[in-house]
Amino acid sequence: MSKQHMIGVFDNEDDLLQAIRKLKEKRANIKDVFGPATNHDLIKAFTRESLLPFLAVLVAIGTIIGAFAFLYYTAVIDYPLRYGGKPLFSFPPMVVILFLLTILVTGGVSVMAFLGRVQLFPGKEPVMIDQRASDDRFYLVMDQNFNPTEVRQWILDAGALEVVDKEVDFSLKTIFL
Amino acid sequence: MEHTYKPSPSTKVLLGVLILLGLIGLGYGFATDPARSWNNLLINNMYFISISIGALLFYSLQLITNSAWSAMFQRVPLAMGVFLLPGALLMLLLYFGLPDIYQWAVPGIAGTDKLIAHKQPFLNVPFYMIRIILYFTMWIALFLVMRRYALRQEKPGDLQSFYKSRYYAKVFIFVATIFFSLAAMDWVMTIDAHWYSTLFGFRAAVTSIYYAVAVIILFILYLNKKGFFPAMNEAHRHDFARYIFRFSIVFGYLWFMQFLIIWYANIPELTAYYYPRFVGEWQVLFYAEPLINFAIPFVVMMSDVVGRHKVVMPTISILLIFGLWVSLYLQVMPGSTGVMQVGIMELAVWLGYAGLFLWLVLHSLGRSSLVPSNHPQLEESIHHHL
Numbered sequence: 001m002s003k004q005h006m007i008g009v010f011d012n013e014d015d016l017l018q019a020i021r022k023l024k025e026k027r028a029n030i031k032d033v034f035g036p037a038t039n040h041d042l043i044k045a046f047t048r049e050s051l052l053p054f055l056a057v058l059v060a061i062g063t064i065i066g067a068f069a070f071l072y073y074t075a076v077i078d079y080p081l082r083y084g085g086k087p088l089f090s091f092p093p094m095v096v097i098l099f100l101l102t103i104l105v106t107g108g109v110s111v112m113a114f115l116g117r118v119q120l121f122p123g124k125e126p127v128m129i130d131q132r133a134s135d136d137r138f139y140l141v142m143d144q145n146f147n148p149t150e151v152r153q154w155i156l157d158a159g160a161l162e163v164v165d166k167e168v169d170f171s172l173k174t175i176f177l
Numbered sequence: 178m179e180h181t182y183k184p185s186p187s188t189k190v191l192l193g194v195l196i197l198l199g200l201i202g203l204g205y206g207f208a209t210d211p212a213r214s215w216n217n218l219l220i221n222n223m224y225f226i227s228i229s230i231g232a233l234l235f236y237s238l239q240l241i242t243n244s245a246w247s248a249m250f251q252r253v254p255l256a257m258g259v260f261l262l263p264g265a266l267l268m269l270l271l272y273f274g275l276p277d278i279y280q281w282a283v284p285g286i287a288g289t290d291k292l293i294a295h296k297q298p299f300l301n302v303p304f305y306m307i308r309i310i311l312y313f314t315m316w317i318a319l320f321l322v323m324r325r326y327a328l329r330q331e332k333p334g335d336l337q338s339f340y341k342s343r344y345y346a347k348v349f350i351f352v353a354t355i356f357f358s359l360a361a362m363d364w365v366m367t368i369d370a371h372w373y374s375t376l377f378g379f380r381a382a383v384t385s386i387y388y389a390v391a392v393i394i395l396f397i398l399y400l401n402k403k404g405f406f407p408a409m410n411e412a413h414r415h416d417f418a419r420y421i422f423r424f425s426i427v428f429g430y431l432w433f434m435q436f437l438i439i440w441y442a443n444i445p446e447l448t449a450y451y452y453p454r455f456v457g458e459w460q461v462l463f464y465a466e467p468l469i470n471f472a473i474p475f476v477v478m479m480s481d482v483v484g485r486h487k488v489v490m491p492t493i494s495i496l497l498i499f500g501l502w503v504s505l506y507l508q509v510m511p512g513s514t515g516v517m518q519v520g521i522m523e524l525a526v527w528l529g530y531a532g533l534f535l536w537l538v539l540h541s542l543g544r545s546s547l548v549p550s551n552h553p554q555l556e557e558s559i560h561h562h563l
Contacts, residue, residue: 092440
């Protein structure tokens with residue numbers, strides 16, 4: 001499902017950064033930014049609030065509880081075997097397993113959630129704004145806006161090479177479907 | 178804008194009062210309970226020497242990793258190394274109280290204790306004193322050399338002394354980590370002469386940076402409040418907060434590994450160290466140690482936004498300053514006096530040492546420009562941002 005988008009073309013990230021700051025200040029709707037390279041300022045100016053850290057904390061707490069239940073079940077209830085004169089339920093040796101499982105599961109889930117969120121997985125057909133987006137041009141893709149002529153002027157003022165209107169299909173397409 | 182810090186007269190009076198308080202506490206201690214006082218001296222020597230070594234290690238780390246963000250603050254950790262000079266004298270002073278601290282230094286112990294007799298070639302008083310002199314000669318020589326090259330950078334266009342600083346930083350990292358590990362084993366671990374842990378020295382050397390960073394943070398925030406470091410911003414605080422956070426994990430890891438392996442192996446001569454701490458009257462401190470040094474900093478510093486907050490950072494730093502004392506108290510006291518006595522005397526001696534430390538460091542900071550004005554990475558440090 002293609003939609004009409006306004007696309008600003010830039011040849012360096014400083015102008016792009018200026019445009020993003022201006023558009024954010026004027027509350028225009030930025031859809032996405034494409035480019036061959038990035039820098040920290042660009043990420044900071046464009047980034048939207050991410051829920052990934054909270055997801056990671058939740059998964060970590062869940063893993064600790066789950067792994068603890070599992071260890072308690074195996075060591076005390078299901079197969080109570082006393083070794084080394086230690087009590088059946090002893091916390092110190094569990095710490096290492098809890099620690100490692102938490103890191104493993106949280107890391108894995110976070111990566112998967114991130115890749116899913118940014119739709120980066122094998123078989124996905126990439127959205128290609130233009131062939132030059134993988135070469136030396138930066139693209140600023142705008143959503144539907146309240147005042148297209150003003151937005152166009154702001155982008156051009158910031159130093160864009162050109163502003164084009166183009167139909168872009170952002171819907172998820174894979175080779176499987 | 179002033180570039181040189183001069184402690185105000187009221188600060189000097191306050192620090193003088195602290196030192197006096199420490200002397201009174203120490204005098205009272207020696208009059209009532211000499212053994213307790215000698216052990217307090219050892220705790221506080223170890224405390225402030227480890228902060229000095231940690232600060233110099235931090236300084237060296239910044240140099241060898243080319244960390245430009247901290248270039249502006251480098252004079253602060255460098256000045257903190259100055260406590261090594263009185264530290265050497267205070268360690269040598271322990272000569273008169275060795276039997277009160279170390280079981281192996283009690284005359285005639287080798288005749289009754291087989292294990293100590295076996296360790297006698299290493300654990301004897303003359304060699305112990307020689308080792309102290311050896312350690313401090315190396316550290317102080319390297320400290321003075323590093324300080325000389327750092328101050329030489331004041332001359333414009335002298336890049337050569339920057340390279341020299343970096344070279345001696347590399348030397349210092351090796352010398353300090355290896356010999357501070359040995360020193361920690363010598364001074365603290367041999368109190369329990371029958372016990373040993375190969376992790377002990379490494380843990381002392383690595384966590385020294387942890388506490389040193391906490392003290393550096395307090396110094397820098399204090400100086401910033403006085404109007405110095407106007408370029409300090411969120412990004413610098415963020416980097417300091419990350420140091421605390423990372424090292425809290427290192428501390429937790431090392432603390433727990435030392436405990437877990439001994440708990441698991443269940444070898445009597447090793448568990449003899451943990452048993453009184455684990456179930457005896459020291460239990461509160463035993464659990465307080467990882468709570469203060471690991472759990473609280475870890476949870477609080479986890480979020481970047483909270484960690485670099487101007488109130489949270491000094492609070493955690495002060496907590497860590499307390500945590501190092503708890504940690505050392507728990508390492509020294511159960512093996513030497515064997516009774517838990519925490520009173521006014523402990524506080525007074527610590528305050529006295531803190532006064533001496535602060536007085537020396539602030540005085541040393543005032544001897545040169547607070548910001549290394551010709552440091553090649555200074556501009557990058559000033560414009561550091563997230």
